[in-house]
Amino acid sequence: MKKILSLLTHRVVIVALCILVQLIVLVGMVLWFNDYFVYFYSFCLLLSGVSVMGILSGKSNPVYKLAWTIPILIFPIFGGLFYLMFGHNRESRRERGKMARITRRLQEVEASPLPPERLGRESRQASAQSRYISEASWCPLFQGTETEYLPSGEVAFERMKAGLEGAERYIFLEYFIIQEGVMWDSILEILVRKARAGVDVRVIYDDIGCMFTLPYGYRKTLEEMGIHCCVFSPFVPVLSSRFNNRDHRKITVIDGYVGFTGGINLADEYINAIEKHGHWKDTAVMLKGEAVWSLTVMFLSMWDFLRNEQEELEAFFPDPLRYPALEGDGFVQPFCDSPMDEEAVGENIYLNLINRAERYVYINTPYLIIDNEMVTALCLAAKSGVDVRIVTPYVADKWYVHAVTRSYYAQLIESGIKIYEYTPGFLHAKSFVVDDYCGVVGTVNLDYRSLYHHFECGVWMCGTSSLTALRDDYLETLEVCRPITLEACRSVAWYRRIGRSLLKIFAPLM
Numbered sequence: 461m462k463k464i465l466s467l468l469t470h471r472v473v474i475v476a477l478c479i480l481v482q483l484i485v486l487v488g489m490v491l492w493f494n495d496y497f498v499y500f501y502s503f504c505l506l507l508s509g510v511s512v513m514g515i516l517s518g519k520s521n522p523v524y525k526l527a528w529t530i531p532i533l534i535f536p537i538f539g540g541l542f543y544l545m546f547g548h549n550r551e552s553r554r555e556r557g558k559m560a561r562i563t564r565r566l567q568e569v570e571a572s573p574l575p576p577e578r579l580g581r582e583s584r585q586a587s588a589q590s591r592y593i594s595e596a597s598w599c600p601l602f603q604g605t606e607t608e609y610l611p612s613g614e615v616a617f618e619r620m621k622a623g624l625e626g627a628e629r630y631i632f633l634e635y636f637i638i639q640e641g642v643m644w645d646s647i648l649e650i651l652v653r654k655a656r657a658g659v660d661v662r663v664i665y666d667d668i669g670c671m672f673t674l675p676y677g678y679r680k681t682l683e684e685m686g687i688h689c690c691v692f693s694p695f696v697p698v699l700s701s702r703f704n705n706r707d708h709r710k711i712t713v714i715d716g717y718v719g720f721t722g723g724i725n726l727a728d729e730y731i732n733a734i735e736k737h738g739h740w741k742d743t744a745v746m747l748k749g750e751a752v753w754s755l756t757v758m759f760l761s762m763w764d765f766l767r768n769e770q771e772e773l774e775a776f777f778p779d780p781l782r783y784p785a786l787e788g789d790g791f792v793q794p795f796c797d798s799p800m801d802e803e804a805v806g807e808n809i810y811l812n813l814i815n816r817a818e819r820y821v822y823i824n825t826p827y828l829i830i831d832n833e834m835v836t837a838l839c840l841a842a843k844s845g846v847d848v849r850i851v852t853p854y855v856a857d858k859w860y861v862h863a864v865t866r867s868y869y870a871q872l873i874e875s876g877i878k879i880y881e882y883t884p885g886f887l888h889a890k891s892f893v894v895d896d897y898c899g900v901v902g903t904v905n906l907d908y909r910s911l912y913h914h915f916e917c918g919v920w921m922c923g924t925s926s927l928t929a930l931r932d933d934y935l936e937t938l939e940v941c942r943p944i945t946l947e948a949c950r951s952v953a954w955y956r957r958i959g960r961s962l963l964k965i966f967a968p969l970m
Contacts (some may be wrong), residue, residue: 499821501813559765559800577923579791583815586898586922590793592812593920597795597805604785605749605792607919609901609926611933613730616720616744617643621719623746624650624904630660630776632713632759636706638665639673639727641734645960647726648685655686662688664762666707667695673727690766692915705799707762708914710744710903711755716778719752720744721794721917722901723826723888728903730888738855738885741937743824745901745919745926747794749786752778754794758917790924797904798914806904809920810892811837817894820847824889828852828865829907835868839875847878849940851934854881860963861907867960868948880941887937890918893928899927 579587579601590601610616611735619729624647631654639642655661663682665674682689692707712720722744731737747755756776764770797805814821814837821841828850830838842848850872856862869879890906893899902918904910921927952960 465540466483481491505707519655527813536907543590546885555800559761559798568668583897583922586791589809589812589816589920589924593793593795593805593809596803596808597797599754599793599795600756601791601793601909602749602751602789603788605747605751605788606786607788607790607792607921607924607926608746608748609929609933610720610722610744610746611929613724613740613742613744614732616722616724616742616746617646617731619746620720621646621650623712623714623720624654626718627659627714628782630662630713630714631764632662632711632756633726634664634707634709634711634759634762635726636666636669636672636708636710637725637727638663638670639725641728643731643733644726651684651687660688661686662690662763664690664692664707664766666692668693668706669708669725671695690763692762692766704909704913706914708903708910709758709762709796709917711917713752713759715783716756716776717748717752717783719755719794719962721903721919723754723890723903736886737853737857740885741882741887741889743889743901743930743933745889745921747792747919748790749788751792751794751919754796755917758794758796762915788924790927790934791922792924793920793922795902795918795920797911797914797918799913799915804911806902806918807834809900809918810834810904810906813892813894813898813900814838814841814848816898817841817846817848819895820831820849822893822931823848823850823906824887824891824937825850825906826853826857826886826888826890826932827905827907827910828868829861829862830868831908834906835871838872838877842872842876848876849878849880849934849938851880851882851887851937853886854883854942855885857886863956863960864963866949866952867957867964869944870946873944873946873949880938881944882940883942884940891934893927893930893934896927898932899930900924901930 503968579590596601608619610619631651633647633651651661651663665678670678679689679691686941693705710721710723710725723742724730724744728734729740730742732740757773760771760773760776795805797803811833814834821838838848838850852865853862873879890904891899891901900920902916902920904916904918910916
């Protein structure tokens with residue numbers, strides 16, 4: 461009885477009921493207007509027509525336009541209304557301007573960035589990629605940074621704990637998912653101890669990402685422990701498209717000198733302390749040195765945005781007496797991607813890597829839901845003789861998303877791309893490595909939601925030893941993957957192919 465009562469009073473159930481009531485009221489109002497059917501129907505047709513015109517004339521990706529245009533034309537009474545409620549980014553101009561001002565202000569205070577021309581002495585192509593990142597995301601190029609590729613959640617967890625133990629001034633954590641368990645409880649114990657010792661500990665978590673993993677009001681719990689906390693976009697039971705924009709970043713910053721990012725959230729499946737969708741394969745990168753400043757700025761820009769604060773950034777520079785300058789072994793450029801502008805930074809960085817590859821492109825991604833630009837770039841590279849390989853999960857976390865992922869296989873394989881599925885379980889890594897020279901480890905998935913709706917981040921690297929480690933880990937991972945053949949794709953039952961095709965049309969809305 462207690463379990464049933466607990467379930468019925470869970471926040472998710474209450475929110476779902478509230479939204480259901482709103483939908484019933486909305487449909488009831490529409491039905492009530494049937495008494496004025498001619499006028500109402502004319503109004504709905506006009507609204508749907510205006511919506512379609514707005515969609516087609518907008519700057520959205522063509523795939524997204526198609527995904528909304530079809531249901532609006534099929535259901536003209538409800539389609540236009542639903543598009544106005546759910547179909548576009550609801551962040552106001554004021555919020556967009558506020559975020560832009562904060563980010564630009566913070567980026568004006570840099571540790572010791574390099575101009576992209578410095579990289580041009582070694583590679584003009586890499587210099588062009590770096591210039592794009594600098595101009596599109598306001599994140600500069602750095603040397604003086606050591607990078608370590610972390611091939612699993614277990615390794616990343618141990619490095620994070622060691623880094624946190626060494627914190628003396630501040631610890632910043634920004635994560636899409638935090639869940640009570642072995643991983644978070646171990647980290648939380650360190651955070652509480654450090655906060656009591658006077659370390660400035662701050663945590664940002666996404667409310668929807670943690671809806672099923674943290675108790676309601678967990679922010680207050682952390683505040684009572686001495687940990688400052690912000691919740692990104694608290695979810696309210698109101699019909700709106702605001703829930704589309706989530707904070708999907710995973711960032712740890714320690715004293716502005718040590719930083720982590722990658723696909724790993726703070727939950728037990730990421731370190732295989734529990735089994736969820738089989739063995740969980742994930743990756744991350746640890747930075748030490750100057751480039752960590754960009755991760756620090758990313759966190760503080762979000763913190764200031766959520767708290768309406770304006771802090772003096774000089775207070776967060778790493779202590780040069782405790783943290784000496786490093787030489788590093790290549791170029792490092794952390795970057796961020798925001799839905800508050802009209803620049804798909806994450807996708808464009810990936811396209812840059814693919815289009816400039818000469819020998820190979822190796823990709824890890826949990827979701828392969830790509831637009832025409834990405835399909836064209838991948839296929840063109842393969843047809844030009846570049847060895848393009850993509851690893852996706854064998855065990856799905858969301859069956860419908862996995863079905864859409866598999867719907868792309870045949871077209872890509874026909875162009876010469878090699879597709880593999882990670883047979884031990886679920887692959888959550890998001891990484892690119894190209895020609896042993898350039899690569900990315902970060903949070904950006906190859907799906908529309910990640911590329912266009914979420915706050916994301918990653919680290920672009922050039923000439924670092926960690927890229928060799930990434931390549932070697934990729935080739936080792938292939939040994940436990942199953943190659944997907946064109947024959948296997950064509951032998952899929954007809955009803956599954958039809959289902960995948962239908963899901964593929966509406967994939968941008970998932």
